[in-house]
Amino acid sequence: MIRFGATPTASGTHFALWSECATEAWVCMFDGDKETRVPMQRGPRDVFQVEVEAIGPGARYGFRADGPYDPDRGHWFDPNKLLTDPYAVRIDRPYVYDLRLAAPRGEAVDTAPLMPKAIVEAALPGLEPAPPHFTPGGLIYEVSVRGFTRLHPAIPERHRGTIAALAHPTIIDHLKAIGVSALELMPIAAWIDERHLPALGLTNSWGYNPVSMMALDPRLAPGGIAELRDTVAALHAAGIGVILDVVFNHTGESDRLGPTLSLRGLDALAYFRHADDDYGVLANDSGTGNTLDCDHPATRRLVLDTLRHFVTQAGIDGFRFDLAPVLGRLRDGFDPHAALLEEMRADPILADRILIAEPWDIGPGGYQLGNFPAPFLEWNDRYRDDVRRFWRGDPHAIGDLVTRLAGSSDTFGRGGVSRSVNFIAAHDGFTLADVTAFAHKHNEANGEQNRDGHHDNLSWNNGVEGATDDPAIIAARRRDVAALLATLFVSRGTIMLTAGDEFGRTQRGNNNAYCQDNDLSWIDWDGRDRDLESQTARLARFRAAHPAVSDPRLLGPDDVDWLTPDGRDYEVGDWHDPAQSAIVMLLHLPDQSPRVAIAINRGREAIDLTLPGGTWRPFEGEASMIVEARSVGLFVEQQP
Structure with missing residues (x-):
C-alpha cells in the first residue's frame, strides 16, 4: 500500500497525496523564502506522487493542487493556495488566521508566506505492542495542555504549557495522589483560530479547530512526536495511561467564507x-x-x-472522539455499524485501545448516548445532569441518582458492563466550583455579549452570584463541591475529572473559555484549595482500596442494598418521592470484601446512620456514625 505524505528514502524523499478531482498537483520545497515546485505524477487510484532526490529529514514543504474552482459544485482548487500535507507529522510554526487565506481564486493571492511548512521527518523506531495502561473503572483526568502548567511554579519556564511539562515529577506526584489512571489530553494536533477571534484580540487555546491531524501544535510540543513519546513513557512508568482527545468531525477551514488550508484545497468534494x-x-x-x-x-x-500513527509512534493508550456521531454518520443518519467504527474495532493496532465517544453532535438524530458499539465508552451527560439536579435540590426522583451511581443500567444495560464515563464537569461548561457559585453563565470576556456557551447549566450560587467575602457562603460552596466530588468518586464505572476541579478551580463563571488563553483558564496552582485537594486524595484512596466501588460490572440484586439512614430497605414509593434527601448504597459483591456503605445526605441537617450487621467504621475517620449535612459518608465494615 502506498504511504501518503513524505517518506524519506535512500536517495531523497517520496511524496504522495490523494485527490480524485484534482487535475494537477505539485510538492513545493522551501529553502528560506525560496520555493521550488516539483510536479507530481498522477497514477492509479487517484494517487499523485513523486520522489525528490537529495532532500531528507528537516526539509520544508507543502502541496499545491489545481482543478475546477466552482464552490457551488463543491470544488475549491486554487494553485495560489499552499496546502498542508494531511499526512504531515510536523510543521515549522503554528497556524495564524489571516483573511487572505480565504481569498477567492480570482484574487490570485499566494498564501505561501502565510502558511506553516510541513517538515520531512523519518519515523521513530516502532514501539513494542503493549496493552493499554488503563482499564475501564479508573479515573480519567481531562487536561488542557497549555493551561495546565502555564502558571505552575515548579515547572521550568521553557516547559510551561507544553506536553513535556506533564512528565515533571511534581506533576506525576500530584496525579498519583489523586488516583489518576489516565490523562486525557485535549486536542494537541495543530489548529487555527476561528476567524472572528483575532479582531477581538482572542485566541483559541482548547484546540478544537484542527488543520493537521498528525502534526502536533508547535506551541504544545516544540519537540514534536518525540516529546509526546517521551512524556507518555514517563507517565506509563508511573502507572498512568494517556488518551488523546481527537477531532475528526470537522477542520478549521470552516464554512464557505473560511480559509483554504489543506483538505479543502485537495478535494473538498470527497473529504467534506x-x-x-x-x-x-x-x-x-x-x-x-x-x-x-x-x-x-x-x-x-x-x-x-492518524490513530495508528499515535499508537505506534508515541504509545498512546486510547482516544476520545469529539462529536463522535459524525464518525458513524451516513446519508440516512447515524449507524453504529458504519464502516469507520467497524474498521476501528477490527484494526490489529487499534482493536485493544480505549475508545471513548462524545455521543452527540448537532445534526439530525445527533444524540446517540448508549448507541455506540462495545467496547466504546461514552460520555454520560445524563449522569452529569442528574447529579447536579440532586445536589441543587430540585424536586427530582432519588431513583434517578441511584441509577447513575450504579452505572446507568437504563442506558448501558446490554452486555452486563457499564460503558458510562461519569462526569459532573468537563472542559465544555462550568468548572466544578463554578457550578456552586454561579446560577448563570458570564461569558462577557468572549466578546459575544454572553450569547455563547450553554444556557441551562443546572447550577446554583448559594445566595450570591459570583465572588463573595461572606464566610458562610464560601463554606457552603466548598461543602457542595466536596459533596459533588465524593459523589463522582463513589460512582461505579469509569469516572472523569477535569484538571483543577480537585482543588476548586474557577473560571469566574465563564462556561465557554475556549478563547481565553490567559489566567482566566490557566490553572492557579498557588491559589488552590489544599484542604479540598486532600479530600480528593482521600476519595481516591477509598476508591482504590475498595474495587466494589469502581467495578464497571452492572449490579445484580445480590450485590447491593439500598437503605434508609436507619437501616431499612428503601420502599418502592420512595424511589419516586422527590422529598427523599438521603440514601445508603451498601455494596457486598461476593468476590470483593469487605462490605462498604456510601451514605448520601442532601439535607440541611446531620443524620445518624445505622447499618445492618457487623461493626462499621468511617473510612479514615473517627468512630462516628454521623453523616454531616450535604455530604457523602464513607463507611467500611470491620473484618472479624
Whole structure:
C-alpha cells in the first residue's frame, strides 16, 4: 500500500497525496523564502506522487493542487493556495488566521508566506505492542495542555504549557495522589483560530479547530512526536495511561467564507459532507461550518492512519472522539455499524485501545448516548445532569441518582458492563466550583455579549452570584463541591475529572473559555484549595482500596442494598418521592470484601446512620456514625 505524505528514502524523499478531482498537483520545497515546485505524477487510484532526490529529514514543504474552482459544485482548487500535507507529522510554526487565506481564486493571492511548512521527518523506531495502561473503572483526568502548567511554579519556564511539562515529577506526584489512571489530553494536533477571534484580540487555546491531524501544535510540543513519546513513557512508568482527545468531525477551514488550508484545497468534494443535492452548501453537523465525510474511503483512511500513527509512534493508550456521531454518520443518519467504527474495532493496532465517544453532535438524530458499539465508552451527560439536579435540590426522583451511581443500567444495560464515563464537569461548561457559585453563565470576556456557551447549566450560587467575602457562603460552596466530588468518586464505572476541579478551580463563571488563553483558564496552582485537594486524595484512596466501588460490572440484586439512614430497605414509593434527601448504597459483591456503605445526605441537617450487621467504621475517620449535612459518608465494615 502506498504511504501518503513524505517518506524519506535512500536517495531523497517520496511524496504522495490523494485527490480524485484534482487535475494537477505539485510538492513545493522551501529553502528560506525560496520555493521550488516539483510536479507530481498522477497514477492509479487517484494517487499523485513523486520522489525528490537529495532532500531528507528537516526539509520544508507543502502541496499545491489545481482543478475546477466552482464552490457551488463543491470544488475549491486554487494553485495560489499552499496546502498542508494531511499526512504531515510536523510543521515549522503554528497556524495564524489571516483573511487572505480565504481569498477567492480570482484574487490570485499566494498564501505561501502565510502558511506553516510541513517538515520531512523519518519515523521513530516502532514501539513494542503493549496493552493499554488503563482499564475501564479508573479515573480519567481531562487536561488542557497549555493551561495546565502555564502558571505552575515548579515547572521550568521553557516547559510551561507544553506536553513535556506533564512528565515533571511534581506533576506525576500530584496525579498519583489523586488516583489518576489516565490523562486525557485535549486536542494537541495543530489548529487555527476561528476567524472572528483575532479582531477581538482572542485566541483559541482548547484546540478544537484542527488543520493537521498528525502534526502536533508547535506551541504544545516544540519537540514534536518525540516529546509526546517521551512524556507518555514517563507517565506509563508511573502507572498512568494517556488518551488523546481527537477531532475528526470537522477542520478549521470552516464554512464557505473560511480559509483554504489543506483538505479543502485537495478535494473538498470527497473529504467534506454537503447538503443533499446541493454541493454549494456544506453540512454543518459539527456546528463549526463544515463536517468531514467519515464514510468516504479517503477520510476513513486518514482517520485510521492518524490513530495508528499515535499508537505506534508515541504509545498512546486510547482516544476520545469529539462529536463522535459524525464518525458513524451516513446519508440516512447515524449507524453504529458504519464502516469507520467497524474498521476501528477490527484494526490489529487499534482493536485493544480505549475508545471513548462524545455521543452527540448537532445534526439530525445527533444524540446517540448508549448507541455506540462495545467496547466504546461514552460520555454520560445524563449522569452529569442528574447529579447536579440532586445536589441543587430540585424536586427530582432519588431513583434517578441511584441509577447513575450504579452505572446507568437504563442506558448501558446490554452486555452486563457499564460503558458510562461519569462526569459532573468537563472542559465544555462550568468548572466544578463554578457550578456552586454561579446560577448563570458570564461569558462577557468572549466578546459575544454572553450569547455563547450553554444556557441551562443546572447550577446554583448559594445566595450570591459570583465572588463573595461572606464566610458562610464560601463554606457552603466548598461543602457542595466536596459533596459533588465524593459523589463522582463513589460512582461505579469509569469516572472523569477535569484538571483543577480537585482543588476548586474557577473560571469566574465563564462556561465557554475556549478563547481565553490567559489566567482566566490557566490553572492557579498557588491559589488552590489544599484542604479540598486532600479530600480528593482521600476519595481516591477509598476508591482504590475498595474495587466494589469502581467495578464497571452492572449490579445484580445480590450485590447491593439500598437503605434508609436507619437501616431499612428503601420502599418502592420512595424511589419516586422527590422529598427523599438521603440514601445508603451498601455494596457486598461476593468476590470483593469487605462490605462498604456510601451514605448520601442532601439535607440541611446531620443524620445518624445505622447499618445492618457487623461493626462499621468511617473510612479514615473517627468512630462516628454521623453523616454531616450535604455530604457523602464513607463507611467500611470491620473484618472479624
